[in-house]
Amino acid sequence: MSDYTINTKCVQGGYTPGNGEPRQIPIVQSTTFKYDTSSDMGKLFDLEASGYFYTRLQNPTNDYVAAKIAELEGGTAAMLTSSGQAANFFAMFNLCEAGDHIVSSASIYGGTFNLLAVTMSKMGIETTFISPDCTEEELNAAFKENTKLVFGETIANPALTVLDIEKFAKAAHAHNVPLIVDNTFPTPVNCRPIEWGADIVTHSTTKYMDGHGVAVGGAIIDSGKFDWMANAEKFPGLTTPDDSYHGIVYAEKFGKEGAFITKCTSQLMRDLGSIQSPQNAFYLNLGLESLHVRMPRHVENGLAVAQFLEKHPKVVKVNYPGLESDPYYEVAKKYMPNGGCGVVSFELEGGRKAAEDFMGKLKLAAIETHVADARTCCLNPATSTHRQMSDEQLEAAGIPAGLIRISCGLEDKKDLIADLEQALA
Numbered sequence: 001m002s003d004y005t006i007n008t009k010c011v012q013g014g015y016t017p018g019n020g021e022p023r024q025i026p027i028v029q030s031t032t033f034k035y036d037t038s039s040d041m042g043k044l045f046d047l048e049a050s051g052y053f054y055t056r057l058q059n060p061t062n063d064y065v066a067a068k069i070a071e072l073e074g075g076t077a078a079m080l081t082s083s084g085q086a087a088n089f090f091a092m093f094n095l096c097e098a099g100d101h102i103v104s105s106a107s108i109y110g111g112t113f114n115l116l117a118v119t120m121s122k123m124g125i126e127t128t129f130i131s132p133d134c135t136e137e138e139l140n141a142a143f144k145e146n147t148k149l150v151f152g153e154t155i156a157n158p159a160l161t162v163l164d165i166e167k168f169a170k171a172a173h174a175h176n177v178p179l180i181v182d183n184t185f186p187t188p189v190n191c192r193p194i195e196w197g198a199d200i201v202t203h204s205t206t207k208y209m210d211g212h213g214v215a216v217g218g219a220i221i222d223s224g225k226f227d228w229m230a231n232a233e234k235f236p237g238l239t240t241p242d243d244s245y246h247g248i249v250y251a252e253k254f255g256k257e258g259a260f261i262t263k264c265t266s267q268l269m270r271d272l273g274s275i276q277s278p279q280n281a282f283y284l285n286l287g288l289e290s291l292h293v294r295m296p297r298h299v300e301n302g303l304a305v306a307q308f309l310e311k312h313p314k315v316v317k318v319n320y321p322g323l324e325s326d327p328y329y330e331v332a333k334k335y336m337p338n339g340g341c342g343v344v345s346f347e348l349e350g351g352r353k354a355a356e357d358f359m360g361k362l363k364l365a366a367i368e369t370h371v372a373d374a375r376t377c378c379l380n381p382a383t384s385t386h387r388q389m390s391d392e393q394l395e396a397a398g399i400p401a402g403l404i405r406i407s408c409g410l411e412d413k414k415d416l417i418a419d420l421e422q423a424l425a
Protein backbone atom coordinates (compact mmCIF):
# COMPACT_ATOMS: atom_id res chain seq x y z
CA MET A 1 0.00 0.00 0.00
CA SER A 2 2.98 2.32 0.45
CA ASP A 3 2.65 3.93 -3.01
CA TYR A 4 -0.95 4.98 -2.53
CA THR A 5 -2.16 8.24 -1.02
CA ILE A 6 -3.52 8.34 2.50
CA ASN A 7 -7.07 8.47 1.10
CA THR A 8 -6.67 5.09 -0.53
CA LYS A 9 -4.91 3.68 2.54
CA CYS A 10 -7.90 4.69 4.68
CA VAL A 11 -10.15 2.57 2.48
CA GLN A 12 -7.99 -0.40 1.59
CA GLY A 13 -4.94 -0.42 3.87
CA GLY A 14 -4.05 -3.24 6.23
CA TYR A 15 -5.99 -6.05 4.62
CA THR A 16 -5.83 -7.54 1.14
CA PRO A 17 -8.08 -10.58 0.75
CA GLY A 18 -6.86 -13.58 -1.20
CA ASN A 19 -8.87 -15.45 -3.81
CA GLY A 20 -12.35 -16.22 -2.48
CA GLU A 21 -11.72 -14.59 0.90
CA PRO A 22 -14.06 -12.07 2.58
CA ARG A 23 -13.98 -8.58 1.03
CA GLN A 24 -14.55 -6.97 4.43
CA ILE A 25 -12.17 -7.86 7.26
CA PRO A 26 -13.40 -10.93 9.10
CA ILE A 27 -14.22 -10.59 12.80
CA VAL A 28 -12.27 -13.42 14.40
CA GLN A 29 -14.52 -13.84 17.40
CA SER A 30 -12.38 -16.44 19.11
CA THR A 31 -10.35 -16.24 22.29
CA THR A 32 -8.06 -19.05 21.26
CA PHE A 33 -6.45 -20.82 18.30
CA LYS A 34 -5.88 -24.51 17.60
CA TYR A 35 -2.53 -26.26 16.94
CA ASP A 36 -1.66 -29.76 15.79
CA THR A 37 1.26 -30.25 18.16
CA SER A 38 2.42 -28.73 21.43
CA SER A 39 5.75 -27.89 19.87
CA ASP A 40 4.03 -25.82 17.15
CA MET A 41 2.40 -23.79 19.88
CA GLY A 42 5.57 -23.69 21.99
CA LYS A 43 7.39 -21.80 19.22
CA LEU A 44 4.84 -19.01 19.53
CA PHE A 45 5.38 -18.77 23.27
CA ASP A 46 9.11 -18.45 22.67
CA LEU A 47 8.53 -15.73 20.03
CA GLU A 48 10.33 -18.06 17.61
CA ALA A 49 7.39 -18.11 15.19
CA SER A 50 4.64 -15.57 14.58
CA GLY A 51 1.03 -16.61 14.89
CA TYR A 52 -1.95 -16.54 17.17
CA PHE A 53 -2.60 -18.44 20.34
CA TYR A 54 -4.65 -16.24 22.64
CA THR A 55 -6.57 -13.04 21.83
CA ARG A 56 -5.21 -11.16 24.87
CA LEU A 57 -1.91 -11.07 22.98
CA GLN A 58 -2.97 -10.95 19.35
CA ASN A 59 -6.00 -11.43 17.14
CA PRO A 60 -6.13 -11.31 13.31
CA THR A 61 -8.93 -8.71 13.17
CA ASN A 62 -6.97 -6.38 15.43
CA ASP A 63 -3.83 -6.96 13.41
CA TYR A 64 -5.51 -5.97 10.11
CA VAL A 65 -6.69 -2.72 11.64
CA ALA A 66 -3.37 -2.02 13.40
CA ALA A 67 -1.58 -2.59 10.08
CA LYS A 68 -3.86 -0.02 8.42
CA ILE A 69 -3.16 2.53 11.15
CA ALA A 70 0.60 1.88 10.84
CA GLU A 71 0.33 2.64 7.12
CA LEU A 72 -1.67 5.80 7.76
CA GLU A 73 0.90 7.15 10.24
CA GLY A 74 3.90 5.98 8.21
CA GLY A 75 5.11 3.62 10.94
CA THR A 76 6.65 0.17 10.83
CA ALA A 77 4.45 -1.56 13.42
CA ALA A 78 1.32 -0.87 15.46
CA MET A 79 -0.97 -2.40 18.04
CA LEU A 80 -4.50 -1.75 19.24
CA THR A 81 -5.41 -1.26 22.89
CA SER A 82 -8.73 -1.24 24.74
CA SER A 83 -8.69 2.58 25.11
CA GLY A 84 -6.64 5.69 24.48
CA GLN A 85 -5.67 5.66 28.16
CA ALA A 86 -4.22 2.18 27.75
CA ALA A 87 -2.38 3.28 24.60
CA ASN A 88 -0.65 6.17 26.34
CA PHE A 89 0.12 4.15 29.46
CA PHE A 90 1.52 1.21 27.48
CA ALA A 91 3.56 3.43 25.17
CA MET A 92 5.20 5.20 28.13
CA PHE A 93 5.50 2.25 30.49
CA ASN A 94 7.17 0.25 27.72
CA LEU A 95 10.16 2.59 28.18
CA CYS A 96 10.34 3.36 31.88
CA GLU A 97 10.12 1.90 35.36
CA ALA A 98 10.26 3.01 38.99
CA GLY A 99 12.99 5.63 39.39
CA ASP A 100 12.62 7.01 35.87
CA HIS A 101 11.48 10.42 34.67
CA ILE A 102 9.29 11.80 31.87
CA VAL A 103 9.15 15.26 30.30
CA SER A 104 5.60 16.09 29.21
CA SER A 105 3.81 19.04 27.74
CA ALA A 106 1.53 20.51 30.44
CA SER A 107 -1.18 21.00 27.85
CA ILE A 108 -2.61 17.50 27.52
CA TYR A 109 -5.82 15.52 27.97
CA GLY A 110 -7.05 15.43 31.59
CA GLY A 111 -6.93 11.64 31.71
CA THR A 112 -3.31 11.60 30.58
CA PHE A 113 -2.43 14.32 33.09
CA ASN A 114 -3.89 12.13 35.88
CA LEU A 115 -2.13 9.06 34.53
CA LEU A 116 1.22 10.85 34.77
CA ALA A 117 0.70 13.07 37.82
CA VAL A 118 -1.16 10.56 40.01
CA THR A 119 -0.95 6.93 38.92
CA MET A 120 2.49 6.73 37.32
CA SER A 121 3.86 8.92 40.08
CA LYS A 122 2.63 6.28 42.59
CA MET A 123 4.55 3.74 40.54
CA GLY A 124 7.73 5.76 41.09
CA ILE A 125 7.83 7.45 37.68
CA GLU A 126 8.05 11.24 37.97
CA THR A 127 6.96 13.75 35.35
CA THR A 128 8.08 17.31 34.74
CA PHE A 129 5.30 19.24 32.98
CA ILE A 130 6.37 22.03 30.71
CA SER A 131 4.44 24.60 28.70
CA PRO A 132 4.23 23.68 25.00
CA ASP A 133 5.25 27.29 24.33
CA CYS A 134 8.50 26.98 26.31
CA THR A 135 11.79 28.10 24.80
CA GLU A 136 14.34 25.51 23.70
CA GLU A 137 16.43 26.38 26.78
CA GLU A 138 13.50 25.79 29.13
CA LEU A 139 12.72 22.53 27.40
CA ASN A 140 16.30 21.30 27.61
CA ALA A 141 16.45 22.27 31.29
CA ALA A 142 13.51 19.93 32.06
CA PHE A 143 15.59 16.81 31.28
CA LYS A 144 17.30 14.73 33.97
CA GLU A 145 19.81 11.91 33.94
CA ASN A 146 16.92 9.40 34.26
CA THR A 147 14.57 10.95 31.64
CA LYS A 148 13.28 8.21 29.33
CA LEU A 149 10.86 9.95 27.01
CA VAL A 150 9.12 13.17 26.01
CA PHE A 151 5.34 13.34 25.60
CA GLY A 152 2.94 15.81 23.97
CA GLU A 153 -0.32 16.09 22.00
CA THR A 154 -0.36 17.42 18.42
CA ILE A 155 -3.51 19.42 19.22
CA ALA A 156 -4.20 19.30 22.94
CA ASN A 157 -7.61 18.23 24.23
CA PRO A 158 -9.26 20.49 25.32
CA ALA A 159 -6.86 23.48 25.39
CA LEU A 160 -6.31 23.33 21.58
CA THR A 161 -2.67 24.34 21.90
CA VAL A 162 -0.52 23.03 19.05
CA LEU A 163 2.72 21.17 19.72
CA ASP A 164 5.81 22.34 17.88
CA ILE A 165 6.72 18.74 17.07
CA GLU A 166 10.13 19.56 15.59
CA LYS A 167 11.14 21.56 18.68
CA PHE A 168 10.13 18.72 21.01
CA ALA A 169 11.71 16.03 18.80
CA LYS A 170 14.97 17.96 18.64
CA ALA A 171 15.18 18.26 22.43
CA ALA A 172 14.24 14.59 22.94
CA HIS A 173 16.86 13.39 20.47
CA ALA A 174 19.53 15.70 21.92
CA HIS A 175 18.96 13.79 25.19
CA ASN A 176 18.88 10.38 23.46
CA VAL A 177 15.23 9.65 24.21
CA PRO A 178 12.19 9.25 21.95
CA LEU A 179 9.30 11.65 21.46
CA ILE A 180 5.80 10.19 21.90
CA VAL A 181 3.01 12.21 20.30
CA ASP A 182 -0.69 11.67 20.94
CA ASN A 183 -2.15 12.43 17.51
CA THR A 184 -5.82 11.82 18.39
CA PHE A 185 -7.27 15.17 17.29
CA PRO A 186 -5.78 15.78 13.83
CA THR A 187 -5.57 12.05 12.91
CA PRO A 188 -2.99 11.02 10.29
CA VAL A 189 -5.25 12.55 7.63
CA ASN A 190 -4.30 16.04 8.86
CA CYS A 191 -0.92 15.46 10.52
CA ARG A 192 1.66 12.69 10.54
CA PRO A 193 3.98 13.41 13.49
CA ILE A 194 6.53 10.79 12.37
CA GLU A 195 7.29 12.96 9.31
CA TRP A 196 8.27 15.74 11.75
CA GLY A 197 10.50 13.63 14.01
CA ALA A 198 8.15 11.88 16.45
CA ASP A 199 9.28 8.33 17.27
CA ILE A 200 6.06 6.84 18.66
CA VAL A 201 2.50 7.96 17.94
CA THR A 202 -0.56 7.15 20.06
CA HIS A 203 -4.30 7.51 19.52
CA SER A 204 -7.54 7.41 21.32
CA THR A 205 -9.30 5.71 18.41
CA THR A 206 -12.53 6.45 20.32
CA LYS A 207 -12.51 9.89 18.69
CA TYR A 208 -12.30 10.73 14.96
CA MET A 209 -10.87 7.38 13.88
CA ASP A 210 -14.02 5.63 15.05
CA GLY A 211 -15.93 8.83 14.34
CA HIS A 212 -19.40 7.59 15.25
CA GLY A 213 -19.17 7.24 19.01
CA VAL A 214 -19.54 3.46 19.02
CA ALA A 215 -16.36 1.92 20.47
CA VAL A 216 -13.70 2.96 23.00
CA GLY A 217 -10.22 2.06 21.76
CA GLY A 218 -6.60 3.07 21.35
CA ALA A 219 -3.58 2.51 19.13
CA ILE A 220 0.22 2.74 19.38
CA ILE A 221 2.38 3.18 16.28
CA ASP A 222 6.16 2.87 16.13
CA SER A 223 8.10 4.86 13.53
CA GLY A 224 10.83 2.20 13.62
CA LYS A 225 13.38 5.01 13.64
CA PHE A 226 14.60 5.21 17.22
CA ASP A 227 17.90 3.39 17.72
CA TRP A 228 17.47 1.54 21.04
CA MET A 229 20.83 -0.21 20.81
CA ALA A 230 22.68 3.11 20.38
CA ASN A 231 21.14 4.17 23.70
CA ALA A 232 21.24 0.70 25.26
CA GLU A 233 21.97 1.77 28.85
CA LYS A 234 18.84 3.96 28.92
CA PHE A 235 16.45 1.27 27.70
CA PRO A 236 17.42 -2.02 29.34
CA GLY A 237 13.91 -3.42 28.76
CA LEU A 238 14.58 -3.37 25.02
CA THR A 239 18.32 -3.99 24.99
CA THR A 240 18.98 -6.65 27.66
CA PRO A 241 17.64 -10.23 27.85
CA ASP A 242 13.99 -10.73 28.83
CA ASP A 243 14.00 -13.72 31.20
CA SER A 244 10.29 -14.24 30.68
CA TYR A 245 11.06 -15.13 27.03
CA HIS A 246 14.19 -17.26 27.41
CA GLY A 247 16.50 -14.28 27.28
CA ILE A 248 15.32 -12.61 24.07
CA VAL A 249 16.79 -9.14 23.47
CA TYR A 250 13.97 -7.30 21.67
CA ALA A 251 16.12 -4.69 19.94
CA GLU A 252 18.43 -7.41 18.57
CA LYS A 253 15.82 -9.95 17.55
CA PHE A 254 13.20 -7.58 16.12
CA GLY A 255 15.36 -4.60 15.13
CA LYS A 256 14.46 -0.93 15.24
CA GLU A 257 11.33 -1.61 13.19
CA GLY A 258 9.72 -4.20 15.45
CA ALA A 259 11.26 -4.15 18.93
CA PHE A 260 9.00 -1.58 20.57
CA ILE A 261 5.64 -3.05 19.54
CA THR A 262 6.77 -6.65 20.05
CA LYS A 263 7.88 -5.91 23.62
CA CYS A 264 4.75 -3.89 24.31
CA THR A 265 2.55 -6.78 23.11
CA SER A 266 4.44 -9.70 24.53
CA GLN A 267 5.18 -8.15 27.95
CA LEU A 268 2.67 -5.41 28.73
CA MET A 269 -0.36 -6.82 26.95
CA ARG A 270 0.48 -10.27 28.34
CA ASP A 271 0.69 -8.96 31.91
CA LEU A 272 -1.76 -6.07 31.96
CA GLY A 273 -4.28 -7.26 29.37
CA SER A 274 -5.93 -4.25 27.77
CA ILE A 275 -6.67 -5.64 24.35
CA GLN A 276 -9.27 -4.13 22.04
CA SER A 277 -12.09 -6.56 21.30
CA PRO A 278 -12.09 -7.84 17.70
CA GLN A 279 -15.68 -6.60 17.36
CA ASN A 280 -14.57 -3.08 18.32
CA ALA A 281 -11.61 -3.32 15.95
CA PHE A 282 -14.12 -4.08 13.20
CA TYR A 283 -16.14 -0.95 14.08
CA LEU A 284 -12.92 1.05 14.16
CA ASN A 285 -12.09 -0.12 10.66
CA LEU A 286 -15.50 1.02 9.40
CA GLY A 287 -14.65 4.46 10.78
CA LEU A 288 -11.21 4.44 9.18
CA GLU A 289 -12.71 3.67 5.77
CA SER A 290 -14.27 7.16 5.68
CA LEU A 291 -11.78 9.09 7.86
CA HIS A 292 -10.29 10.99 4.89
CA VAL A 293 -13.79 12.03 3.75
CA ARG A 294 -14.99 13.06 7.21
CA MET A 295 -11.98 15.05 8.46
CA PRO A 296 -12.25 17.87 5.88
CA ARG A 297 -15.93 18.32 6.83
CA HIS A 298 -15.11 18.44 10.55
CA VAL A 299 -12.49 21.08 9.77
CA GLU A 300 -14.90 23.08 7.57
CA ASN A 301 -17.56 23.09 10.30
CA GLY A 302 -15.03 23.85 13.05
CA LEU A 303 -13.68 26.86 11.16
CA ALA A 304 -17.17 28.19 10.33
CA VAL A 305 -18.27 27.89 13.97
CA ALA A 306 -15.05 29.48 15.24
CA GLN A 307 -15.44 32.40 12.82
CA PHE A 308 -19.07 32.89 13.88
CA LEU A 309 -18.22 32.82 17.60
CA GLU A 310 -15.28 35.17 17.16
CA LYS A 311 -17.61 37.88 15.82
CA HIS A 312 -20.32 37.41 18.48
CA PRO A 313 -20.48 40.18 21.10
CA LYS A 314 -21.19 37.77 24.00
CA VAL A 315 -18.08 35.69 23.30
CA VAL A 316 -14.94 36.79 25.13
CA LYS A 317 -12.45 34.46 23.52
CA VAL A 318 -12.29 31.69 20.90
CA ASN A 319 -9.55 29.06 20.64
CA TYR A 320 -9.23 27.42 17.27
CA PRO A 321 -5.82 27.01 15.63
CA GLY A 322 -7.40 27.57 12.21
CA LEU A 323 -8.33 31.18 13.11
CA GLU A 324 -5.81 33.78 12.01
CA SER A 325 -6.19 35.47 15.40
CA ASP A 326 -5.20 32.27 17.24
CA PRO A 327 -1.70 32.23 18.78
CA TYR A 328 -1.15 28.77 17.26
CA TYR A 329 -2.22 29.74 13.73
CA GLU A 330 1.31 29.72 12.27
CA VAL A 331 2.48 26.52 13.93
CA ALA A 332 -0.82 24.84 13.00
CA LYS A 333 -0.42 25.94 9.38
CA LYS A 334 3.05 24.39 9.32
CA TYR A 335 2.05 20.99 10.73
CA MET A 336 -1.56 20.89 9.47
CA PRO A 337 -1.88 22.82 6.20
CA ASN A 338 -5.32 21.28 5.55
CA GLY A 339 -6.64 22.17 9.00
CA GLY A 340 -6.58 20.30 12.29
CA CYS A 341 -9.94 19.14 13.62
CA GLY A 342 -13.51 20.17 14.36
CA VAL A 343 -13.05 20.98 18.03
CA VAL A 344 -13.39 24.63 19.05
CA SER A 345 -13.33 26.10 22.54
CA PHE A 346 -14.58 29.47 23.72
CA GLU A 347 -15.39 31.58 26.74
CA LEU A 348 -18.63 33.47 27.26
CA GLU A 349 -19.09 36.67 29.20
CA GLY A 350 -20.16 35.53 32.70
CA GLY A 351 -17.87 32.51 33.15
CA ARG A 352 -19.00 29.15 34.53
CA LYS A 353 -22.65 30.19 35.13
CA ALA A 354 -23.10 31.66 31.64
CA ALA A 355 -21.54 28.53 30.15
CA GLU A 356 -24.01 26.24 31.93
CA ASP A 357 -27.03 28.39 30.94
CA PHE A 358 -25.93 28.57 27.33
CA MET A 359 -25.32 24.84 27.04
CA GLY A 360 -28.79 24.10 28.46
CA LYS A 361 -30.35 26.02 25.55
CA LEU A 362 -28.61 24.20 22.72
CA LYS A 363 -30.81 21.91 20.62
CA LEU A 364 -28.51 20.25 18.07
CA ALA A 365 -25.33 20.24 20.12
CA ALA A 366 -25.75 17.74 22.95
CA ILE A 367 -23.99 17.92 26.32
CA GLU A 368 -21.67 14.93 26.32
CA THR A 369 -18.33 13.76 27.67
CA HIS A 370 -17.12 13.13 24.19
CA VAL A 371 -15.55 14.78 21.20
CA ALA A 372 -14.92 13.98 17.60
CA ASP A 373 -17.92 12.08 16.38
CA ALA A 374 -20.47 12.67 13.65
CA ARG A 375 -22.91 14.48 15.97
CA THR A 376 -22.02 17.88 17.41
CA CYS A 377 -21.54 17.90 21.17
CA CYS A 378 -20.28 20.24 23.86
CA LEU A 379 -18.90 20.24 27.38
CA ASN A 380 -17.65 22.50 30.17
CA PRO A 381 -14.33 20.84 31.12
CA ALA A 382 -14.03 22.51 34.54
CA THR A 383 -17.23 20.85 35.79
CA SER A 384 -16.71 17.51 34.04
CA THR A 385 -13.54 16.00 32.51
CA HIS A 386 -11.17 18.29 34.41
CA ARG A 387 -12.98 18.67 37.70
CA GLN A 388 -10.13 16.94 39.56
CA MET A 389 -7.80 19.83 38.65
CA SER A 390 -7.32 22.87 40.88
CA ASP A 391 -8.01 26.34 39.42
CA GLU A 392 -4.24 26.86 39.22
CA GLN A 393 -3.73 23.61 37.31
CA LEU A 394 -6.64 24.55 35.03
CA GLU A 395 -5.05 27.92 34.25
CA ALA A 396 -1.66 26.27 33.59
CA ALA A 397 -3.32 23.81 31.20
CA GLY A 398 -5.08 26.70 29.43
CA ILE A 399 -8.59 25.71 30.58
CA PRO A 400 -10.42 28.57 32.37
CA ALA A 401 -13.47 27.54 34.44
CA GLY A 402 -15.94 29.12 31.99
CA LEU A 403 -14.49 27.44 28.90
CA ILE A 404 -16.90 25.56 26.62
CA ARG A 405 -15.57 22.93 24.26
CA ILE A 406 -17.69 22.28 21.18
CA SER A 407 -16.94 19.38 18.90
CA CYS A 408 -18.37 20.14 15.48
CA GLY A 409 -19.83 17.06 13.84
CA LEU A 410 -20.79 16.39 10.26
CA GLU A 411 -24.10 18.30 10.20
CA ASP A 412 -24.64 21.33 7.95
CA LYS A 413 -22.71 24.30 9.31
CA LYS A 414 -25.71 26.60 8.72
CA ASP A 415 -27.78 24.55 11.15
CA LEU A 416 -24.96 24.43 13.71
CA ILE A 417 -24.51 28.19 13.62
CA ALA A 418 -28.27 28.79 13.88
CA ASP A 419 -28.32 26.58 17.00
CA LEU A 420 -25.49 28.56 18.60
CA GLU A 421 -27.14 31.83 17.62
CA GLN A 422 -30.48 30.99 19.31
CA ALA A 423 -28.73 29.75 22.47
CA LEU A 424 -26.60 32.90 22.68
CA ALA A 425 -29.67 35.11 22.17
Ligand SMILES: *Cc1c(COP(=O)(O)O)cnc(C)c1O
Nearest residue numbers: 083084085109157184204206217
Ligand atom coordinates in the same frame (compact mmCIF):
# COMPACT_ATOMS: atom_id res chain seq x y z
C1 LIG B 1 -9.91 10.86 24.75
C2 LIG B 1 -8.47 11.06 24.73
C3 LIG B 1 -7.60 10.16 25.37
C4 LIG B 1 -8.10 8.98 26.16
O1 LIG B 1 -8.70 8.07 25.32
P1 LIG B 1 -9.87 7.04 25.75
O2 LIG B 1 -10.12 6.31 24.50
O3 LIG B 1 -11.02 7.85 26.25
O4 LIG B 1 -9.28 6.19 26.84
C5 LIG B 1 -6.24 10.37 25.25
N1 LIG B 1 -5.76 11.42 24.57
C6 LIG B 1 -6.56 12.30 23.94
C7 LIG B 1 -5.96 13.44 23.18
C8 LIG B 1 -7.93 12.16 24.00
O5 LIG B 1 -8.73 13.05 23.38
